[in-house]
Amino acid sequence: MTTEKLELFEVFVRPKRGLDHKHVGSLHAEDKEQALEYARDVYTRRTEGISIWVVKSGDICASQEDDRESFFDPSDDKPYRHATYYPLPKEISNM
Amino acid sequence: MSDHTKLEVEHELEIAFQAKIDDEQKVEPKDWMPEGYRKNLIRQMSQHAHSEVIGMQPEGNWITRAPSLRRKAVLLAKVQDEAGHGLYLYSATETLGISRSQMIEALQTGTAKYASIFNYPTQTWGDMGAIGWLVDGAAICNQVSLQRTSYGPYARGMIRICKEESFHQRQGYQIMIELAHGTPAQKKMAQDSLNRFYWPSLMMFGPHDSDSAHSAKSMKWKIKRETNDDLRQKFIDQTVSQIEYLGLEHPDKALVWNEERNHYDSSDLDWDEFYSVINGNGHCNRQRIQHHIKAHEEGAWVREAMAAYKQKKQLKNATNAA
Ligand SMILES: [Fe+2]
Ligand SMILES: [Fe+2]
Ligand SMILES: [Fe+2]
Numbered sequence: 001m002t003t004e005k006l007e008l009f010e011v012f013v014r015p016k017r018g019l020d021h022k023h024v025g026s027l028h029a030e031d032k033e034q035a036l037e038y039a040r041d042v043y044t045r046r047t048e049g050i051s052i053w054v055v056k057s058g059d060i061c062a063s064q065e066d067d068r069e070s071f072f073d074p075s076d077d078k079p080y081r082h083a084t085y086y087p088l089p090k091e092i093s094n095m
Numbered sequence: 096m097s098d099h100t101k102l103e104v105e106h107e108l109e110i111a112f113q114a115k116i117d118d119e120q121k122v123e124p125k126d127w128m129p130e131g132y133r134k135n136l137i138r139q140m141s142q143h144a145h146s147e148v149i150g151m152q153p154e155g156n157w158i159t160r161a162p163s164l165r166r167k168a169v170l171l172a173k174v175q176d177e178a179g180h181g182l183y184l185y186s187a188t189e190t191l192g193i194s195r196s197q198m199i200e201a202l203q204t205g206t207a208k209y210a211s212i213f214n215y216p217t218q219t220w221g222d223m224g225a226i227g228w229l230v231d232g233a234a235i236c237n238q239v240s241l242q243r244t245s246y247g248p249y250a251r252g253m254i255r256i257c258k259e260e261s262f263h264q265r266q267g268y269q270i271m272i273e274l275a276h277g278t279p280a281q282k283k284m285a286q287d288s289l290n291r292f293y294w295p296s297l298m299m300f301g302p303h304d305s306d307s308a309h310s311a312k313s314m315k316w317k318i319k320r321e322t323n324d325d326l327r328q329k330f331i332d333q334t335v336s337q338i339e340y341l342g343l344e345h346p347d348k349a350l351v352w353n354e355e356r357n358h359y360d361s362s363d364l365d366w367d368e369f370y371s372v373i374n375g376n377g378h379c380n381r382q383r384i385q386h387h388i389k390a391h392e393e394g395a396w397v398r399e400a401m402a403a404y405k406q407k408k409q410l411k412n413a414t415n416a417a
Contacts, residue, residue, distance in 0.1 A: 018121035018247055051123070080169045081176075086265035089272070091340045094333045095232075095264060 008057040009035040013049035021053050032056075116317050121247040124190040132316050135309060136246055137191050138207075139318060141198045144184035145209035149202075149383050151177050153217040154226060162220060169266050170223060176263065180256050187248040203388050210234075211369065212295045214377030221274055221288035227267015229289075229296040229334070235260050236330045237300065245317035268337065275341040286343050293334075293346040298369045300327040328358050335359060 006028035012021035024043050029035035035054040044052065063071055079085050088095060108127050115122070122128055151174050158174065161167040185195055201207035212230055217223070238260065241253045274285035301323040304310050313319040321329075331350075338345050349362040371377070 014123075017123070018250060020251060078168070078172060080165070080266070081172050081262060083261035083265050086262065086269045088265065088268075089340060092268075092337055095268065095337065 006030060007035075009039070009054045010057050010060060011035075011039040011043055012053040012055070013039075013043055014051040014053075015049050017050060021051065024048075026057060029054075113315075116245050116315075119317075121250060122245050123247045131312065132318070133191055135313060135316065136249065136318060137188060137193050138309070139313070140184055140188040140191075140246075140249055141193070141201065142208050142210075144181050144188060144198065145202045145207055146213065147177050147181035147184060149209045149213045149387065150230075151181075152383055152386060153213055153215070153379075154223060156217050157220065157223050160220070161223075166270075173227070173263050173266065176259050179259070183252045183255060187252045190248050199391065203384060203391070205375065205384070208373060210299055211372040211377060212292075212299050213383060214372050214379045215291070215295055216378050218291075219284050219288060220270070221284040222292065224267050224270030224274060224285065225288035225292040227263050227265075228271050228337070229267075229292050230299070231260060231263040231267060232334070233296045233299045233330050235264060236326050236333075240319075240321045240326060243317075243320045249318075271341055275343055282343075285341065289338070289341075289343055290346050294364060294368075295372075297327055297331065297364055300324070300330070302366070302369070331359055331361055 007030070008026055009029055009032070010026045011024050013024050014021045027035065027038050027042060029038050032054055036052060039052045039054055043049075109129055112122075112127065112129060112132075122132075154170060154174050154177075158167060158170050161170050185198060188198065189195060198207065202209065217226070235257065238253050238257050242250055242257060244250045244253065271285055271289075274281040276282075301307055301310075304322045304324045307323055310319065310322060314322065335345070335350070347361050349360070351360050353360045372380070375381075
């Protein structure tokens with residue numbers, strides 16, 4: 001049995017009912033059940049949350065920040081996607 | 096467990112559930128919830144998702160005919176947003192245990208409804224103005240209220256959607272401003288679009304509270320936060336000065352300010368028309384669904400190609416590993 005190669009898990013905590021789970025960090029564990037308990041022990045000692053998700057880090061597919069120009073660029077030159085692009089006449093205060 | 100104790104347990108769960116709702120706590124996918132709550136949500140949320148998706152058709156109809164490249168880009172961006180809204184809502188509905196294909200099937204076979212407004216044809220460029228301004232405007236009224244709905248994934252979806260929605264109404268109103276302050280022919284076009292889309296926009300809020308089959312339960316469970324009639328009144332009130340600024344005639348000749356109520360009084364709607372369109376007899380009901388089925392079928396090869404590619408990759412990985 002190896003104790004060296006525990007799996008890495010990412011931990012997400014929902015701080016309050018109604019809010020999204022937020023990434024808070026990661027940890028090593030043997031399996032997902034253990035990961036959940038560890039996450040409780042290390043990330044929510046001060047009632048930081050009411051619900052925890054753990055996900056194997058290897059299961060997360062992430063975009064590369066170095067590629068962000070080509071990856072996100074198509075939306076930067078479209079100011080008309082924002083409401084502020086359309087000035088409202090001052091007579092209209094309720095839109 | 097005997098049936099009797101099972102019922103008792105269920106009853107206690109329901110009391111605890113309602114207490115949570117009354118305390119303004121959100122319900123999350125893995126929480127216990129009454130079957131009726133789940134069903135009611137699936138109905139409302141999938142209907143909302145279908146509306147976003149079917150709603151792309153009347154506007155998509157004008158993308159190639161938009162009067163300038165800028166107008167085309169704006170309209171395209173808006174329609175693209177609506178596709179995204181459909182996706183957010185379908186995904187959020189799936190957290191309740193219904194599959195995407197079940198929902199699509201319900202739409203295509205007519206068991207699920209979508210907003211009846213999208214069964215009206217878009218005849219002129221002015222309609223793109225009226226839709227953004229009035230139809231998205233009415234949708235925003237409703238969606239702002241739903242940001243406080245009791246089901247967590249729906250509430251969070253609404254917050255995201257409302258943020259994106261803000262430009263839809265403004266771009267529509269801008270089209271209206273330009274037409275209404277343009278040549279007499281343009282102004283006439285704006286008036287005509289306003290006349291045709293004003294009433295069905297008011298119908299978007301649904302039947303009167305007294306006739307709404309799901310309203311009371313929805314309010315008790317805080318799926319809905321404001322009643323159909325209250326939201327409609329809000330929309331009627333806010334639209335008056337917007338019509339005034341355009342210098343157009345208000346389509347409701349009976350509209351009058353009521354000092355006592357602090358609201359406008361207005362004509363009752365043509366509910367026969369509302370029910371007739373909802374039940375499939377609007378101008379475009381058949382066309383909308385047929386188009387959806389056609390697009391879905393024409394996309395089959397893409398889904399098949401993706402499945403084949405996935406299989407091929409798995410095979411390759413397996414051989415590499417061996
Ligand atoms: Fe939308
Ligand atoms: Fe919209
Ligand atoms: Fe919407």
